[in-house]
Amino acid sequence: MLLAERQSLILKELNHKGRVYAADLAQQLGVSEDTVRRDLNQLGERQMLRRVHGGALPMQLDVPDYADRLEVKHPAKQKRANAALAFIQPRQTILLNSGETCLYLAKAIPRDMPLTVVSACPLIACELVHHEKVEVILLGGTFFKPALRCVGTAATNTLRKMRFDSYFTGACALHPERGFSAKYLEEAEIMRVSVEQADQTIVMGGVDRLGLISNHQVANVRELDVLITDQDADAAIVQALQERNLQVVQV
Amino acid sequence: MLLAERQSLILKELNHKGRVYAADLAQQLGVSEDTVRRDLNQLGERQMLRRVHGGALPMQLDVPDYADRLEVKHPAKQKRANAALAFIQPRQTILLNSGETCLYLAKAIPRDMPLTVVSACPLIACELVHHEKVEVILLGGTFFKPALRCVGTAATNTLRKMRFDSYFTGACALHPERGFSAKYLEEAEIMRVSVEQADQTIVMGGVDRLGLISNHQVANVRELDVLITDQDADAAIVQALQERNLQVVQV
DNA sequence: CCTGTTTATGCATGTTTTTGCCGATTTTAC
DNA sequence: GTAAAATCGGCAAAAACATGCATAAACAGG
Numbered sequence: 028m029l030l031a032e033r034q035s036l037i038l039k040e041l042n043h044k045g046r047v048y049a050a051d052l053a054q055q056l057g058v059s060e061d062t063v064r065r066d067l068n069q070l071g072e073r074q075m076l077r078r079v080h081g082g083a084l085p086m087q088l089d090v091p092d093y094a095d096r097l098e099v100k101h102p103a104k105q106k107r108a109n110a111a112l113a114f115i116q117p118r119q120t121i122l123l124n125s126g127e128t129c130l131y132l133a134k135a136i137p138r139d140m141p142l143t144v145v146s147a148c149p150l151i152a153c154e155l156v157h158h159e160k161v162e163v164i165l166l167g168g169t170f171f172k173p174a175l176r177c178v179g180t181a182a183t184n185t186l187r188k189m190r191f192d193s194y195f196t197g198a199c200a201l202h203p204e205r206g207f208s209a210k211y212l213e214e215a216e217i218m219r220v221s222v223e224q225a226d227q228t229i230v231m232g233g234v235d236r237l238g239l240i241s242n243h244q245v246a247n248v249r250e251l252d253v254l255i256t257d258q259d260a261d262a263a264i265v266q267a268l269q270e271r272n273l274q275v276v277q278v
Numbered sequence: 279m280l281l282a283e284r285q286s287l288i289l290k291e292l293n294h295k296g297r298v299y300a301a302d303l304a305q306q307l308g309v310s311e312d313t314v315r316r317d318l319n320q321l322g323e324r325q326m327l328r329r330v331h332g333g334a335l336p337m338q339l340d341v342p343d344y345a346d347r348l349e350v351k352h353p354a355k356q357k358r359a360n361a362a363l364a365f366i367q368p369r370q371t372i373l374l375n376s377g378e379t380c381l382y383l384a385k386a387i388p389r390d391m392p393l394t395v396v397s398a399c400p401l402i403a404c405e406l407v408h409h410e411k412v413e414v415i416l417l418g419g420t421f422f423k424p425a426l427r428c429v430g431t432a433a434t435n436t437l438r439k440m441r442f443d444s445y446f447t448g449a450c451a452l453h454p455e456r457g458f459s460a461k462y463l464e465e466a467e468i469m470r471v472s473v474e475q476a477d478q479t480i481v482m483g484g485v486d487r488l489g490l491i492s493n494h495q496v497a498n499v500r501e502l503d504v505l506i507t508d509q510d511a512d513a514a515i516v517q518a519l520q521e522r523n524l525q526v527v528q529v
Numbered sequence: 530c531c532t533g534t535t536t537a538t539g540c541a542t543g544t545t546t547t548t549g550c551c552g553a554t555t556t557t558a559c
Numbered sequence: 560g561t562a563a564a565a566t567c568g569g570c571a572a573a574a575a576c577a578t579g580c581a582t583a584a585a586c587a588g589g
Binding site: 046048074077079080081082084147149150152153155156162163164165166167168169170172175177181182185 | 280281282283286398400401403404406407413414415416417418419420421423426428432433436486
Binding site: 049050060061064080081 | 574575576577
């Protein structure tokens, strides 16, 4: 094994695991610990990694774990996100809306699942940094802070040029007759296009969002495909939605 | 588990929960309480947290100045970022590269300064969420994880349609004769356009980046305007850069 | 092809760092 | 005031480390 090749492997391992131990590397690479240490020191000098006692850590600044602090707060959202995972197949191209539930979904994606994820939410991009197999495409534009996402013609125009296997979104408001609606005009605009460009739309929303109507219409129920909601959702509403051809999953 | 890694986790936990107990941490991290105490004491000495009997609290609790709250993992980068602030005037439109120093700069922007910030780095967008007066425009495209930024034609095309008062960037490598260069091709591409579209380019880089040459040329020294570096930068290199019309600020 | 030089590697040496434990001391809570 | 918890200091074992040295391979240049 060549020196450069070995150092390359070390960096790869580091990138993959987020940390490497000198002793482990020595065994894995079939060289002495001294050699590994020399490699690590060299890579450290070249700013390719952060050398620490016992091994090395990545150079790159650690991405703050925005979703972690929410974890305990909303187990229900977590549950719905996990259920949504079932609608993702390897190698698909999916579109993720912004919002807490979508953030949970991004976080829940298995680290070894090859996937293309498109989103207008920078938080989701940050969350997917450590998913090696996930290619992330970020929709740019004006950063609309109330929804933590990009909006505007730049984003919608890019969207119109793409097709998605699935569009995942949280539910601002979902009403059997008045359909799916959102709070902000800017957001509704881009969500409308999102629904159009995706083969199927999967809405994740708690019982508190069902039967609601918000400011701006996004789509009617027949344009949606799946709703993931709680066990204790109002049976009448669920039935009304099912009659409009919406598959309802209760977790 | 590496020491640095463990301390990092402690800080993260502290950040999320707002307080940590030595006993809990010991159990959580699978080390003895003595080790945790040593970690806490070290982090305390490094001003990363406030050590108290039984555990630790975040630094900012009795530091009213909100700006002091950032983790100062790299005081030198922080210093350079603060110096760069002097080159920003209210109501300007500035372009921020990705990288840790730029992240510090974004954080250091006064909360009441009206500004338009453009960046291809989602982290920077996230950091600016709470800057009410700052309008953020995110450049979309393929998310290039090694540099934590978006790259590709989408981003460069958007860039070409804009003008900026200033472009701020960290220094991968700056050499008097060979100019400013970057590690990745994708990154160099977009940085080149960035320099072109901005009235002035301000480079922030430690002494360890001066005199280096990296893989992909971005600009020659005469295309740059300001370098912010350390006091102990190599005098010969500094002079060579100044002779090429680069204003050098040493902090 | 031969020879001197550089480079990469492993080993032996002694040193430093990290860590857990123990007993003594301080702080906290009741 | 007392008991429990937390802390401090020192100590020792294990791990990680730096250093010098020897060997072998790769290289350069006649």
